[in-house]
Amino acid sequence: MSFCIRTATTADLQPIYEMAKLTGGGFTNLPADRTSLASKLEKAAASFASDATEPQDDLFILVLEDCDNKQVVGTCQLFGKVGSSWPFYSYRLSSYTQSSKELDRTFSARILSLTTDLEGASEVGGLFLHPGQRAGGLGMLLARSRYLFIARHRRRFDDRVLAELRGVIDEAGGSPFWDGVAGKFFGMSFQEADEFNAIHGNQFIADLMPKHPIYVAMLSEAARSVMGVPHTSGRAAMRMLETEGFAYENYIDIFDGGPTMIARTDQIKSVRNAEEAWVSGIAKGDTRAMVSVGKLADFRCCYADIGITDQGITLSRQAADQLRIEPGASVLWVAR
Structure with missing residues (x-):
C-alpha cells in the first residue's frame, strides 16, 4: 500500500x-x-x-x-x-516566593496566570x-x-x-x-x-x-x-x-x-534541514526521505527512497506517481 x-x-x-x-x-x-x-x-x-x-x-x-x-x-x-x-x-505556570523574617521561613507557591x-x-x-x-x-x-x-x-x-x-x-x-x-x-x-x-x-x-x-x-x-x-x-x-x-x-x-x-x-x-533539489531521474535510492512538491493547494508529500546525485535526487516510480511529477521537477525533501 x-x-x-x-x-x-x-x-x-x-x-x-x-x-x-x-x-x-x-x-x-x-x-x-x-x-x-x-x-x-x-x-x-x-x-x-x-x-x-x-x-x-x-x-x-x-x-x-x-x-x-x-x-x-x-x-x-x-x-x-x-x-x-x-x-x-x-x-x-509560574512561581511566587514570599518570606517572613519573624518565622524565618520562605515559601514558594506555584500559580496559574x-x-x-x-x-x-x-x-x-x-x-x-x-x-x-x-x-x-x-x-x-x-x-x-x-x-x-x-x-x-x-x-x-x-x-x-x-x-x-x-x-x-x-x-x-x-x-x-x-x-x-x-x-x-x-x-x-x-x-x-x-x-x-x-x-x-x-x-x-x-x-x-x-x-x-x-x-x-x-x-x-x-x-x-x-x-x-x-x-x-x-x-x-x-x-x-x-x-x-x-x-x-x-x-x-x-x-x-x-x-x-x-x-x-x-x-x-x-524546517532547518529541508533541502530543495531537482528530480534528475526515476530510480530507487538508498536514502529514506520525505519528499514534497508544489505550493499551497498543489502541495503533496510522501515517503520515498531517494538517491542523491550531483544533478539532484532520484526517486522511485511509485513515489513519482504519488507526487505526480517527472524528472525536472523541483522538490523539497528531508531525511527520515
Whole structure:
C-alpha cells in the first residue's frame, strides 16, 4: 500500500467527520460537528487560494490518502496566526516566593496566570490518524509534512510555532483539570465547554474566566496531577515534537491542562534541514526521505527512497506517481 499527503478540499468533509467521531473528545481543532468542519474546510480553501506574504488568520488542512483506494485515513492542520479572530488564552505556570523574617521561613507557591502571551504565533495541530493505520510511520508522515509545508511557505508563518497536546481525560470523558479549575466558573461540563469552544470560539472564556492568578495549592490533587501532562495517546506526539525541537515552557491548555509545546520556526529540525533539489531521474535510492512538491493547494508529500546525485535526487516510480511529477521537477525533501 502507498500513502500520500495532499491538501484537503470540501469533498473531504465526510471522511474527516467520520475521523472526528473517533477522537473521543478534547480535539478542539477536530470537532465531531459537520457544520463546524464544513466551515473549516471552506476557510482552508480560501487560505490555499490566498496570495498573502505574511502570517494571517489562515487555516491549512492536509489529509493522508491511501493512494490505492483514495480513502482518507488521517488529517492535520496548520494555523498561520493564532489570536486573530478571538484571544488565544493559555495558563502560564509560574512561581511566587514570599518570606517572613519573624518565622524565618520562605515559601514558594506555584500559580496559574491567564495569559495571551502566545498570540500571533503559528500553530500545528488537528492531527488524527485512523486507528487502523497506526503503523509504518504514517503518524510521523502526517506530523512532519506540516514542517515541509511551513518551509515551502515560510513567509506565511510566524517566527514561533506552538502545538497544543490534549490533556488527561478520564474514562467518562471528563477532565480533572477542568473540574478543578474552570468548571467551577462556567456551570458546564468539560465536554460541553469543549464542544462550545470548537463551534463558537472562546470569547466565553474572556467573559467568565477569573483574571486573577490561581494558587495551585488550592486546587484538588486530581487537577494538580495532570497539569502539563499529555493524554496517553499524545505521548508519542510529544516525543516527536521534542525531536523536532519543540519544548514545554510552562504553558498549559485552559480546558484540560495539556502541555503547550513551543519552537522557534527556523530551528524546527525538519524546517532547518529541508533541502530543495531537482528530480534528475526515476530510480530507487538508498536514502529514506520525505519528499514534497508544489505550493499551497498543489502541495503533496510522501515517503520515498531517494538517491542523491550531483544533478539532484532520484526517486522511485511509485513515489513519482504519488507526487505526480517527472524528472525536472523541483522538490523539497528531508531525511527520515
